[in-house]
Amino acid sequence: xxxxxxxxxxxxxxxxxxxxxxxxxxxxxxxxxxxxxxxxxxxxxxxxxxxxxxxxxxxxxxxxxxxxxxxxxxxxxxxxxxxxxxxxxxxxxxxxxxxxxxxxxxxxxxxxxxxxxxxxxxxxxxxxxxxxxxxxxxxxxxxxxxxxxxxxxxxxxxxxxxxxxxxxxxxxxxxxxxxxxxxxxxxxxxxxxxxxxxxxxxxxxxxxxxxxxxxxxxxxxxxxxxxxxxxxxxxxxxxxxxxxxxxxxxxxxxxxxxxxxxxxxxxxxxxxxxxxxxxxx
Numbered sequence: 001x002x003x004x005x006x007x008x009x010x011x012x013x014x015x016x017x018x019x020x021x022x023x024x025x026x027x028x029x030x031x032x033x034x035x036x037x038x039x040x041x042x043x044x045x046x047x048x049x050x051x052x053x054x055x056x057x058x059x060x061x062x063x064x065x066x067x068x069x070x071x072x073x074x075x076x077x078x079x080x081x082x083x084x085x086x087x088x089x090x091x092x093x094x095x096x097x098x099x100x101x102x103x104x105x106x107x108x109x110x111x112x113x114x115x116x117x118x119x120x121x122x123x124x125x126x127x128x129x130x131x132x133x134x135x136x137x138x139x140x141x142x143x144x145x146x147x148x149x150x151x152x153x154x155x156x157x158x159x160x161x162x163x164x165x166x167x168x169x170x171x172x173x174x175x176x177x178x179x180x181x182x183x184x185x186x187x188x189x190x191x192x193x194x195x196x197x198x199x200x201x202x203x204x205x206x207x208x209x210x211x212x213x214x215x216x217x218x219x220x221x222x223x224x225x226x227x228x229x230x231x232x233x234x235x236x237x238x239x240x241x242x243x244x245x246x247x248x249x250x251x252x253x254x255x256x257x258x259x260x261x262x263x264x265x266x267x268x269x270x271x272x273x274x275x276x277x278x279x280x281x
Contacts, residue, residue: 037152037167044170045144047197051177052137055085058186059133064126072183072264076122081180082129083121086136087114088176092169093143099154099166100147107159144170160281175201179262190255190264195225198254205261206232209277216275221251234277250274 059082067079076084091107091114098105108114121132152167161172178197181188190198202222209215210233217235224230233247250257252270260267260274267274 034149034153037165038149041144041147041152041167041170044167044174045141047174047194048170048177049141050194051174051181052141054188055177055181056134058181058184058188059130061186062126062184066186067126067129068123070185072185076183078184078186079122079124079129080118081183082133083118083124085176085180086121086129086133087117089136089140089173092173093140095156095158095169096143096147096151096166098156099151099169102154104157106157111159140173171200175204179264182259182264190258191253193255198258199224199230202230202232202254202258202261205258206234208281209234209261212278214278216277217247218275219247219249220257221249222254222257223252224254248273248275 062078062082067082068077070076071078071081073081094105094107097103121129124132147166152165154166155163156166156169157163158172174197178193178201182190193201206220212234215235218233220232220234222230222232235247250260250267250270250272252260256265256269259265260270261277261280263277263280266276
């Protein structure tokens, strides 16, 4: 059975890894907050399952030469990207463990350990890279499926994003999978993302840069495939959802703006002089 066939069988058996429900009493008498958290987590996990299948389909076609070839990330081969996606799944299990137990479980012991693990794993044979990726994805899905409802409301700490609620962990995984699927440079671009996700990813990116030190003041006008338009402002004078008058204007299609905001290109696909941005996450 091929890597893709095996992944599809597991997906069909497990379906969407929805979190377990609990009674209102077990949720500590806060059914509304817990329900919102578990619903947000379940929605994110459903999207992660869909994105993971797309990832499996691309990785299944990569041979040893492909995996040694460069990705869109400077200094990283496709093998580095695949290994990073496996280790990221395990790192997010650490955050879910933190949420479940209340005991601190950071994503990585250190940035140096993270980088060493990716470097060490990147040169393995294709079948080993695929097996590692599949096992890590399955661990994340299983742990998320079995997480008690109340844990989705727990607060955990991301090394770069800071404190946030655990029900956002699936959405972090979703962003990692889609962005790095683009980085594999095998025919998937930001324009291929599900349209309903692109706007949410833009929201996150704009919020990240709204008050990020070193971010230049710039207004962004975005056009979505359905013809809608939205604007954001980045930099000290701006905030996500509002545009600062007098700031330089950059405009373009949603996929192209997302590529620029995530550092996948320098803005050459946009209208206006797109400034250099601080490094992405």
